[in-house]
Amino acid sequence: MVQGHAAVVGTGPNGLAAAVTLARAGLDVVLFEAAPEIGGGLRSEALFDPRITHDICSAVHPMAAAAPFFRAFDLAARGVELVRPEISYAHPLDGGRAALAHRSLDATCAALGADGPAWRRLFGPLLRHSESLTGLFLSDLRRPPSSPLGALSFGLRALRGDPFRGEAASALFTGVAGHAVGEIAGLVGNAVALMLGHLAHASGWPVPRGGSGAIARALADDVTAHGGAFQTGHRVTDLGELAGFPLVLLDTGAKEFLSIARRQLPDRYARALSRFRYAPGAAKVDFLVSEPIPWANPDVGRAGTVHLGGTRAEMVRSERLASRGHLSDTPFVLVVDPGAVDPTRIVDGKRPVWAYAHVPNGDDTPPIDLVRARIERYAPGFGDTVLEARGITAAEYETYNPNYVGGDIGAGAMSLRQIAARPTPRWDPYTTPLHGVYLCSASTPPGPGVHGMSGYLAAASALKRHYGMRPPSLAPDARP
Numbered sequence: 001m002v003q004g005h006a007a008v009v010g011t012g013p014n015g016l017a018a019a020v021t022l023a024r025a026g027l028d029v030v031l032f033e034a035a036p037e038i039g040g041g042l043r044s045e046a047l048f049d050p051r052i053t054h055d056i057c058s059a060v061h062p063m064a065a066a067a068p069f070f071r072a073f074d075l076a077a078r079g080v081e082l083v084r085p086e087i088s089y090a091h092p093l094d095g096g097r098a099a100l101a102h103r104s105l106d107a108t109c110a111a112l113g114a115d116g117p118a119w120r121r122l123f124g125p126l127l128r129h130s131e132s133l134t135g136l137f138l139s140d141l142r143r144p145p146s147s148p149l150g151a152l153s154f155g156l157r158a159l160r161g162d163p164f165r166g167e168a169a170s171a172l173f174t175g176v177a178g179h180a181v182g183e184i185a186g187l188v189g190n191a192v193a194l195m196l197g198h199l200a201h202a203s204g205w206p207v208p209r210g211g212s213g214a215i216a217r218a219l220a221d222d223v224t225a226h227g228g229a230f231q232t233g234h235r236v237t238d239l240g241e242l243a244g245f246p247l248v249l250l251d252t253g254a255k256e257f258l259s260i261a262r263r264q265l266p267d268r269y270a271r272a273l274s275r276f277r278y279a280p281g282a283a284k285v286d287f288l289v290s291e292p293i294p295w296a297n298p299d300v301g302r303a304g305t306v307h308l309g310g311t312r313a314e315m316v317r318s319e320r321l322a323s324r325g326h327l328s329d330t331p332f333v334l335v336v337d338p339g340a341v342d343p344t345r346i347v348d349g350k351r352p353v354w355a356y357a358h359v360p361n362g363d364d365t366p367p368i369d370l371v372r373a374r375i376e377r378y379a380p381g382f383g384d385t386v387l388e389a390r391g392i393t394a395a396e397y398e399t400y401n402p403n404y405v406g407g408d409i410g411a412g413a414m415s416l417r418q419i420a421a422r423p424t425p426r427w428d429p430y431t432t433p434l435h436g437v438y439l440c441s442a443s444t445p446p447g448p449g450v451h452g453m454s455g456y457l458a459a460a461s462a463l464k465r466h467y468g469m470r471p472p473s474l475a476p477d478a479r480p
């Protein structure tokens with residue numbers, strides 16, 4: 001146990017994970033949040049009907065299910081149920097066809113026909129090394145792998161990329177690579193497809209019962225139980241405001257850090273931060289609908305996540321357009337009908353549908369018609385079920401949360417360079433040139449997603465450097 005004060009700026013999953021870790025170590029933690037509500041990318045809200053919850057940002061949590069931070073924190077013991085669909089993700093194609101990634105590897109391979117053996121060869125060995133691969137990729141990316149064989153096997157597969165002959169398996173694989181926003185066709189896209197793709201057959205792609213806000217509440221409750229305090233509606237605009245805190249952890253993106261610390265940062269570091277690049281943006285639509293999505297292939301309705309991108313060639317083309325600043329009329333769209341997995345989300349037959357399209361960074365085209373048309377293509381009649389819809393353009397996302405620059409929901413492109421140097425080249429990526437000031441957002445390793453690891457690792461680094469202390473236990477029954 002240590003004594004002292006710490007400020008955490010931002011209450012996304014990483015800010016909350018940092019605060020949990022610091023508060024459990026004994027520090028008096030104050031969290032500052034610009035928005036009226038805590039949670040960052042974990043916020044859920046009733047948008048149209050007070051009984052129906054929509055996830056404003058994240059909805060599906062393969063990384064929260066697998067990350068060492070959340071496994072130690074133990075969401076289940078804190079009453080957060082991660083509900084795992086039997087079909088992790090689906091990829092509809094024209095003509096009522098669809099490729100399905102079941103949780104079961106056997107079921108997936110059986111349904112893929114001639115490409116089934118290749119799917120097994122690709123993912124089977126990774127499943128055997130799942131724990132060490134997850135530990136490696138959800139880390140500060142500075143440590144040697146605990147299983148060199150697993151890492152080698154992963155690396156060879158990532159170099160090779162899509163090994164499938166048939167359209168369906170190739171599209172299924174490439175749809176997961178699409179989570180690398182803008183990097184779909186290269187090494188990074190392949191690595192993301194292998195990492196998230198193998199988790200679909202391991203700990204699954206769950207949705208939290210009741211919505212993503214349940215995860216934020218569990219984290220915030222733990223912070224409060226260990227003496228932490230929240231100040232919402234307070235955007236920190238100058239680091240000088242926090243001069244009284246010997247430790248400051250920033251759950252802010254690179255651009256926001258530069259903005260609030262411009263006066264204090266050395267020029268060279270400030271220039272490096274200003275060179276940090278951003279990926280294409282997300283344009284989100286929340287629908288309230290009167291019935292399940294009428295997918296042409298009904299099996300798609302059993303999946304937790306649906307990728308709408310067409311064939312591999314179509315996805316590569318639309319992602320390339322978005323990266324080059326052009327809006328495709330058939331963008332890559334992700335769709336989640338949480339009610340398909342969690343019946344508590346359905347009230348009087350009405351249910352939320354969560355969807356977003358990959359669009360050029362900063363795009364301000366209202367997305368409702370675009371996304372509705374994209375869903376209609378694979379679910380004719382969807383438009384007739386829509387009761388309400390709200391769109392957020394990529395440009396508006398940055399106003400909602402300064403970390404999403406131009407709507408880049410990854411807080412910085414996941415190029416090879418920016419994976420290695422995130423946000424700038426430093427051996428300890430959470431440190432900054434300012435004594436006691438650490439970065440802990442998705443603009444640091446391991447990057448985007450709800451895994452809490454950037455926050456946890458930044459807090460661990462701060463505890464070690466300032467107090468010579470190892471991180472505390474995160475288990476629910478541990479008390480300071």
Ligand SMILES: Cc1cc2nc3c(=O)[nH]c(=O)nc-3n(C[C@H](O)[C@H](O)[C@H](O)COP(=O)(O)OP(=O)(O)OC[C@H]3O[C@@H](n4cnc5c(N)ncnc54)[C@H](O)[C@@H]3O)c2cc1C
Pocket residue numbers: 009010011012013014015016032033034035038039040041042056057058059060061062063064234235236237251252253256260282284356400401402403404409410411440441442443447448449450451454
């Ligand atoms: C539409 C969308 C869909 C997504 N889907 C998924 C998904 O299904 N699964 C998944 O794992 N991930 C998903 N993500 C990504 C995920 O939400 C983020 O990667 C994750 O939330 C990043 O966490 P973070 O703590 O680094 O930052 P954030 O969650 O972005 O939180 C940062 C917080 O800091 C606050 N802040 C910033 N600057 C200041 C300041 N100066 N002063 C005070 N407060 C400040 C912000 O208001 C915000 O609350 C999605 C994101 C979006 C937008």
